[in-house]
Amino acid sequence: MARAESLRIVHLDAFTAIYHRASGITHLLASPAPEILATLGEAGLSRADLAAKLAAQYDMADFDAAALAERLDELVVSGLVATA
């Protein structure tokens, strides 16, 4: 994910607003995007490690690798997450 100091993160009930200082863009995230971002951390994880870590932290009733990939792709498109 983008460097933590370049982000301003505000929680708005069901949403998390993330302001990226460098681009001036505000991202509105709904679950599970904030949880994925937090789990990825700044160092980042492989898809398999991310899935494992999420499964360890959360009760994932509808786990599906394709759905996780799609959520990750959204974060990549937003610029908040970069692919290695």
Place this chain on the structure above:
Amino acid sequence: MSDETPEPAEKAPSEETLGTGATRRRALMLGAAGAAAVVSIRPALAQTNASLLTCEIPVPDPGRAGKYVAADGSVVAPGTSGAFAPAGRPFKGFEVKQALGGGQLPGTTYEQNQAYVNYIRKLQHGTSGFTCFASLQMPRG
């Protein structure tokens, strides 16, 4: 933020950052395909870096062409003592950005540069060059 906390009951430091911390396992739904979880809002004044380089700020604006620019940046009648003649050409966005950062506009003397920069700082919404000037203020990089 790369810790590998194995215990789901523990609060991971990464969760504190985003405030999604939980002291026990919470349900997390990945959602169906096509249900977007991220919406990005771009500032209306944001321009690409390319247009930042090429956008222009005329000094003064065409509506007051031919008038002079006083040291404080106000637009005054042509020939006013102590004021400066209009700039020979509009300044490019990157030239103004450099001048705002302590540099000097091309082809200007020190005092002339100060007057022009003061004029640019006073640009109002609706004045030619304002959008270019405003976009220089946008955080980026």
